[in-house]
Amino acid sequence: MEWFQIPLGPLQTNCYILAQENGKCLIVDPGEESKKLIDYIQNKKLQPEAVVLTHAHFDHIGAVDQVREHYSIPVYVHEKEADWLTDPALNGSQYFMGGQHIKGKPADHFFSSEGDIAVGSFTFAVFETPGHSPGSVSLYFKDHGVAVAGDALFKGSIGRTDLPGGDHQQLLNSIHNKLLVLPEETSVLPGHGPVTTVGDEMDGNPYLNGF
Incomplete structure (x- = not known):
């Protein structure tokens, strides 16, 4: 997998x-x-099978409907954020986009628990990693050593927890109990900024020291 x-x-x-x-x-x-x-x-000659959301804040969902309709593919999100795609107040666009509201169609499928899931021809593990938002999830592709962490964990930082539904201690628990237990060489693909590894964040992330 690339x-x-x-x-x-x-x-x-x-x-x-x-x-x-x-x-x-x-x-x-x-x-x-x-x-x-x-x-x-198109340039990569790829065939999308689904849209998967780590969470449903406005800056992660703005192109969902266009992509879904272009490729006729389903959208997955955690059930705790089932209403966020359709509600600008919940997804934050009402407050952060200068009056430009994001209000799309509901997702097609909802994560309701952790565990392995098959989406199209892909199989991966879903980890519930709330704290940045109530329905934040991380996607772990064990065979490829990759975890897509959304806005839970960044290179040298962690997700903000001052938005509605955020919880700082819950986020730290999520990171330590779900992400830092992965093999240290695991690549962490964050929602913003450069890619990092579990080992690098264990060693050098100042927000995780003294937990």
Whole structure:
């Protein structure tokens, strides 16, 4: 499996394309700039099978409907954020986008618990990693040593917890109990900024010291 990081929108939210050798791919967190994203996928000659959301804040969902409709594919999100795609107050666009509200269609499928899941031709583990938002999840591709962490864990930092539904201690618990227990060489693909590893964050992330 290959993965490609595509920063999108004014907040440079990382969208990830996870692709198999046969060209099938998943789209994780298409935050904005749908044309740029679709052109990228077309140029790579990939065939999307689904959109998967680590959470449903506005900067991670802005291109969901355009991508879903272009490829006729389903959208997955945690059930605790089932209403966020359709509600600008819940997804934050009402407060942070200068009057530009994001109000799309509901997701097609909902994560309700942790564990292995099959989405199209992909199989991966879903970890509930709340704290940044109530329905935040991380996607772990064990055979490939990759964890897509959304806005839970960044290189040298952690997700903000001052938004509605955020909880600082819950986020620290999520990181320590779900992400830092993975093999140290695991690549952590964050929602913003550069890729890191579990080992690097265990050793050098100042927000995790003294937990």
